[in-house]
Amino acid sequence: MRSVTTVNAKIPERAGFRAWMGLAVLALPTMVLSMDLTVLHLAAPSLSADLEPTGTQLLWILDIYGFMVAGFLLVMGSLGDRIGRRRLLMIGAVAFAAASVVAAFSTTPEALIASRALLGVAGGTLMPSTLALLTDLFHVPAQRTFAIACWMTAFTAGEAVGPLVGGVLLEFFWWGSVFLIAVPVMALLLVAGPFLLPESSEKLPGRLDMPSAVMLVASVLLLVYGLKSITLDGTVLEALVSCAAGLFLGLVFVRRQLRMDDPLMDLRLFRFPAFSAGLGTQMLAVAAMAGSQLLVIQYLQSVLGLTPLLAGLWTVPSIVLGIGATLLAPKLVQYVRPAYVVGGGLLTASVGATMVAVTASEVSLAWTVVGFTVLYVGVTPTLALTTDLIVSSAPRKRAGMASGVAESGAEFGLAGGMAFLATGAMAVYQTRLFSSSPEGVEEGELQDAAETVGGGVAVAERTPGEPGAALLEAVRSSFADGLQLAATISAVVLVAGAALAVVFLRGSGSSTTGQVEPSTGSTGDGDQLDLGADVRAGEDAEADEEATGDGALCGGAGESGR
Incomplete structure (x- = not known):
């Protein structure tokens, strides 16, 4: 025993x-x-x-x-x-x-x-x-x-x-x-x-360390700019160059941190499943939600014909229910392991994304709003829980750095989701629109309509008669196909995030318990454990992290599970 x-x-x-x-x-x-x-x-x-x-x-x-x-x-x-x-x-x-x-x-x-x-x-x-x-x-x-x-x-x-x-x-x-x-x-x-x-x-x-700070800021700015520039003006080459430069500077930054006694970012924290897997899960969840939200709002306005104000008001139910789910999540993890709450939330969100994908071609306000609401309500509580896991797994003296990592992960997820999902949706939109080639629409007008879905609607509305009606129908059906692809990708990404959470966060205990997690990441007997409690307990016992190297961060957890 x-x-x-x-x-x-x-x-x-x-x-x-x-x-x-x-x-x-x-x-x-x-x-x-x-x-x-x-x-x-x-x-x-x-x-x-x-x-x-x-x-x-x-x-x-x-x-x-x-x-x-x-x-x-x-x-x-x-x-x-x-x-x-x-x-x-x-x-x-x-x-x-x-x-x-x-x-x-x-x-x-x-x-x-x-x-x-x-x-x-x-x-x-x-x-x-x-x-x-x-x-x-x-x-x-x-x-x-x-x-x-x-x-x-x-x-x-x-x-x-x-x-x-x-x-x-x-x-x-x-x-x-x-x-x-x-x-x-x-x-x-x-x-x-x-x-x-x-x-x-x-x-x-x-x-x-100012050189490290400069490299880190430059790396993040280049990466975020590269990701966002895809959705801003579609300059893929410029985006790739910016991302490549950012990744290069990031690698130089990582090498510098590994050689320093007092690094700007303590990379040893990524050895903790609660920290690294929590960050990965958070980025996937934010990417799926942000990309879908951007496209759904455009769909409500350009395909369903709602005004910006009405489109915004129809997102209010998702916001209200998402807030309620976020505040309920801390109560739920008192009884259920956080990994399963996060995994369940992301699976629920994937159901909502699937609903949007399946019903996009139906041009249904009710189904679109319900599907997006399910997606939003599934994702929002998981963001609070993964943020808690990331910050709580770090020693108190590095809580600021851990908070910055958590928020940067969300920012990268936001930029990446909007960039890649929007780019994929627009690629489908443009391909389907050109292939439809409504009769009576000049090539120049079709080119203008393909720039953005909002521009497509504007071109169709100023084109008189049957050609305008045909172009409007083509614009709406083409964008619905693009949303369908993006929502399908979101559903897959959310399922991947759920699997990541369940597999790698199983040993990360509820923050409502004060037990200790062994270094293997799980006791195997179903106990809910808290990695952050172990690290902080080591600090409270005045363990000298700086003197012992990995011992304060990585050794304490292993000793506690013996």
Whole structure:
């Protein structure tokens, strides 16, 4: 009969009212940060009329924020581990508020692009700090899991309501008002943060390695730019060159980290199944959801003929139910191993993607909305759980870096899903549209219609008589075929993510337990275990990670399972 030895560690103290108020203070800037990703979508026409940017400048205005956030997440997460996460959060709040004011009152496209870039750097400072501080506020694993679910809910809600908030503000104010939302929120953070948020309990020694930081930022920016440029203008060669350069710099960065005693990114964390498999599962889930969401919204408008506002409103059920599922997930993992909750959620999402794929050609609003809602509700709770596994599996002193990794993984999944699924869908759309060749439509007009599905609808609507009706039908059926392919790929990707979670996360215990996971990744007897608890218990026992090399990170788990 085999027994599992538990670690002799202090019982963590449950969070009180002050910690939950601290969570509320952290949730507000998180919502604003994600809102800035989408809040400009409805403001683009009025902004264009005022500043008169070129097409390229407008694309940079819309996308530079996301690029810079992605580029600086890991570096700023690691910086917070060294100088203190609360201190970095306060610095980021000041910078974000200042850049928001500059953006709101920009008078040229160049000034707005520059201020949006500064907003992205500040956002990259704030996001990992808000997530990493939860590990200092909530020491009981079950409470931490729920707190991370609330954090994820705030992030998801902000991204979803961004266009709606922007639309309301534009009814009464000028386009710059969408940036000023952040100012009172950051002011509240600066006032309440020092009283409600603790400074990092443990900090990494030494200074930030600037060559590594530069290489990492450049690598991430090149990769994200390459992925997104495919969907922006279809320049495949430029995208491939950018991705190749990013991968090369990434390999140089990895080699440097492996040779350093105090690396910017501790690659030993990838030896933990909860960290590496959790990250892989998260990227697959985000890719499938983001790519499908982009195409479904276009389908609602261009194929089903809904206005942008109505299309947005029809996504509200998925958002509301997704938030509910995210908040329910921490309760569920008290009784079911997280691997099975994640796997079950992704399988559910694959059913929703399959529904969209099967019914795309039916041009049915009900089936499309139901299918996408099932997909969204299946994915959103898994993002909270995988984020918890990634952050919790790292030592407390590296929580900022782990938070940056989790958010960067989501950003890469977002960019990759939108790039590859949208590219595949558009390839099908263009092929089917050219093969249909409606009679009476000139070749030049057909070429214009093939550029985008929205452009195709516009060309069809200005083409009179039967040729216009035939072209409109061809545009809609061709895009439905493209959505069908993308949704099918999403379903396959989600099944792969579910398999990855079930196979490699089985030994990663529920955060509601305080037991310890052996290095094999599973006890084999069904006990729910917590890898993060083991690592942190080793730290609480004052194990010297830096002196013992892999021992503090990899050896402790193995000893606990003997």
